[in-house]
Amino acid sequence: MDKMESATSETTLTYSSEHTKSSEIISEASSKDCRDNIKIRNNFISSSLFFIKISIWFFGYSIVQGATAAFAIPYQVSILRPEDKTYWNGILPISGMFINLLVTPIFGYISDHTKTPFGRRRPYLLIGTMIMIIFLCLEATFDQPYHSIGGFIIVCSGYQLGQGIAGGAFSGIIPDVVHPSQSGIASGWLGVGFSLGLLIGTILFGTLLEVKNVIHTWYLYGAVIAFLGISALITITTMHEDSQDEWSFDGSLSSFFKSLHLPSSIYFNFYWVLITRFFNTLGIYMIFSFLLYFATDIIGQKNLMTNSYIIVVLVMCSIPASIAGGYLADFYNTKLLVYISSGIQVVAIALLIIISFNPSFAGLLILSGFLGVGYGAYQCVDWALALHSLPNKTIGKDMGIWHISFIAPTVVAPAITGSILQATQITLENGTKISSQYGYAIVFGISSFWFLLATIFIYPMKISAIPKISRKDQTHHDINQHSQNQQQLQPTNNGADLNHNNGKENPIIEPV
Numbered sequence: 001m002d003k004m005e006s007a008t009s010e011t012t013l014t015y016s017s018e019h020t021k022s023s024e025i026i027s028e029a030s031s032k033d034c035r036d037n038i039k040i041r042n043n044f045i046s047s048s049l050f051f052i053k054i055s056i057w058f059f060g061y062s063i064v065q066g067a068t069a070a071f072a073i074p075y076q077v078s079i080l081r082p083e084d085k086t087y088w089n090g091i092l093p094i095s096g097m098f099i100n101l102l103v104t105p106i107f108g109y110i111s112d113h114t115k116t117p118f119g120r121r122r123p124y125l126l127i128g129t130m131i132m133i134i135f136l137c138l139e140a141t142f143d144q145p146y147h148s149i150g151g152f153i154i155v156c157s158g159y160q161l162g163q164g165i166a167g168g169a170f171s172g173i174i175p176d177v178v179h180p181s182q183s184g185i186a187s188g189w190l191g192v193g194f195s196l197g198l199l200i201g202t203i204l205f206g207t208l209l210e211v212k213n214v215i216h217t218w219y220l221y222g223a224v225i226a227f228l229g230i231s232a233l234i235t236i237t238t239m240h241e242d243s244q245d246e247w248s249f250d251g252s253l254s255s256f257f258k259s260l261h262l263p264s265s266i267y268f269n270f271y272w273v274l275i276t277r278f279f280n281t282l283g284i285y286m287i288f289s290f291l292l293y294f295a296t297d298i299i300g301q302k303n304l305m306t307n308s309y310i311i312v313v314l315v316m317c318s319i320p321a322s323i324a325g326g327y328l329a330d331f332y333n334t335k336l337l338v339y340i341s342s343g344i345q346v347v348a349i350a351l352l353i354i355i356s357f358n359p360s361f362a363g364l365l366i367l368s369g370f371l372g373v374g375y376g377a378y379q380c381v382d383w384a385l386a387l388h389s390l391p392n393k394t395i396g397k398d399m400g401i402w403h404i405s406f407i408a409p410t411v412v413a414p415a416i417t418g419s420i421l422q423a424t425q426i427t428l429e430n431g432t433k434i435s436s437q438y439g440y441a442i443v444f445g446i447s448s449f450w451f452l453l454a455t456i457f458i459y460p461m462k463i464s465a466i467p468k469i470s471r472k473d474q475t476h477h478d479i480n481q482h483s484q485n486q487q488q489l490q491p492t493n494n495g496a497d498l499n500h501n502n503g504k505e506n507p508i509i510e511p512v
Contacts, residue, residue: 038179051186053238054177055193057125057170060231061163062197063204064136067224070198070311071205073156074292075304076142076217080149086425086435089289090418092153096160097411101404103164104171108400109259111169113251119241121169121176121396128166129232133225135159140221166232171403172396175387176241184327184334187383191322191376199315200227206308259397269389270398272461276385276454277405280342280378283349283450285413286443290421297434299359306361310368317369318376325380334388335458337381342455344374349451352444356437385461417443 041047077092078085107124114120135158142152178186201224208219264271287294295307325337348371355363386402424439 038177040179040181047182047185048189051178051189052193054173054186054235055189056231056238057129057166057235058190059193059197060228061166062194063201063227063231064132064197064224066198066201066311066315067205067220068136068139068201069289070202071292071304071308072209072217072220073139074289075209076139076152077149078293079143079145079215080147080152082145084422086290086293086418086421088149088418089293090414090416090422092149092156093160093414094411095153096157097407099157100160100164100167100407101411103161104168104403104407105260105397105400106256107165107168108171108403109168109251109256109397110249111172112396113249115246115248115250117247118236119239121173121241122236122239124169125166125232126236128162128164128169129228131162131165132159133162133229135162136221136225136228140217143215143217167403168396168400171399173239173241174383175390175395175399177239180387183387184325184380184384187387188322188325188327188380190383191325191379192319194379195315195318195322195372195376199312202308202311202315206305210304256397260401262398262401267389269461270386270402272457273385273389274402274405275457276338277382277402278409279450279454279457280345280382281406282409282413283345283447283454284375285410286417286447286450287349287352289414290417290443293421293435294440295361295364298356298437298440299361299364301361310364313365314368314372314375317372318379321373321376322380325377334381334385335461337377338385338458339455341374341377341381342451342458345371345378346448346451346455348374349444350448353441356441356444389461416446420446 041050073092074085074089077089081088107128111121111124114123116123135155138155139152139159141147142155174183174186174190204220204223208223209215209217211219262270291310292307295301295310301307321341325341328337348367351367351370352364355367386399390398420442421435421439424436424442426434426436
């Protein structure tokens with residue numbers, strides 16, 4: 001029996017090392033889980049439909065982000081506090097993001113240890129989405145100058161509570177249902193869903209918030225709530241995950257805190273993934289929620305619909321980059337794709353400094369498209385890097401921790417940008433205060449530096465390319481390996497383990 005276990009372990013370790021070429025400990029951790037038994041989807045059409053299906057909830061969530069985080073919330077802040085809008089736009093997300101930081105890994109862990117007839121992720125996805133919808137309804141009511149900015153902050157924080165619950169559970173869905181060799185493709189389709197969501201959210205903002213020069217926040221929020229609710233309903237009803245006949249939970253408070261210890265011997269690559277993602281997101285969110293102010297104050301473009309073209313161009317360029325990058329990530333060096341995508345973002349943001357002193361809406365649109373290519377390519381590699389770095393035992397909790405590297409910068413970045421723009425304000429002849437060109441130039445310079453750090457910190461990672469073999473050949477490899485394992489488990493007449501084939505040891509089949 002020991003010989004059989006050794007052969008099985010060696011086979012899995014050899015195969016896993018071809019995927020990551022990371023430390024032996026990571027390979028052993030991967031070999032102990034069941035992710036390699038997940039079906040590999042070879043048919044392009046059916047596999048694409050499958051990846052689209054698991055991205056639907058993320059698509060709905062992204063519509064909310066595109067409509068509210070990028071435009072509606074900054075616009076509402078400018079109504080509530082017009083004189084110091086940049087300051088409050090930087091302060092507003094802090095409390096909600098801290099709540100999200102705590103809730104996401106907690107519910108990732110809870111969903112890891114939950115068993116229900118409806119699966120372990122979907123119940124929390126439903127609860128979290130319902131909370132998100134409730135607080136989105138409340139956000140829509142803040143549309144008058146006399147409304148409380150403090151109340152608006154509390155309501156936005158409630159939305160982040162629901163997003164943390166739903167997001168913590170959703171983070172574990174891909175590793176639950178997608179074979180490790182296709183995590184790059186799945187990440188690419190998630191990137192597409194996120195980009196399309198931003199695009200639709202932007203269009204909704206441009207067309208519904210202001211109708212015939214009258215502000216209608218309920219039109220906009222009603223539309224995004226409908227999209228989020230429908231996408232959640234589709235995901236919950238069509239997603240097939242492992243289910244049990246009973247309702248049970250086998251976790252504990254002490255085991256949760258113990259699981260937060262991530263030994264570097266196992267999580268070496270994961271630590272670098274966290275650092276890289278932190279700086280990349282920091283670079284994005286230093287400018288993302290301030291593009292509306294940049295277009296109005298610096299470029300001089302006051303029309304809301306026209307300003308929405310900035311995000312439209314960015315998203316349209318990011319979609320093909322996400323799809324192409326997702327497939328390339330599964331066959332070529334993922335680190336190289338991070339270098340390329342981060343480099344593109346560095347150049348695009350640095351060139352925005354020139355636009356600050358030479359205002360051009362056309363130039364802003366061109367650089368937005370260039371930035372979109374880099375952003376889309378990075379988004380598709382992002383999830384794949386994390387999934388290739390993790391053992392499967394506590395994948396929901398680990399992905400919740402990974403999510404922190406996205407949420408934390410969204411707290412820090414707007415506060416940095418808001419403080420810089422507030423300190424560099426200038427006063428116009430009519431007494432109105434606006435941000436200066438120098439302030440935005442400083443912001444773009446710092447943002448470029450964060451992207452540069454994201455490019456540098458990917459270097460220590462030991463993850464390399466998935467073997468360059470066809471899906472068909474990989475499927476044959478899995479079938480042969482499964483056949484060997486079944487043969488090894490069959491007892492001989494005297495009860496001994498069968499570890500031979502016609503008197504010879506079964507060979508270890510390696511990908512070629």
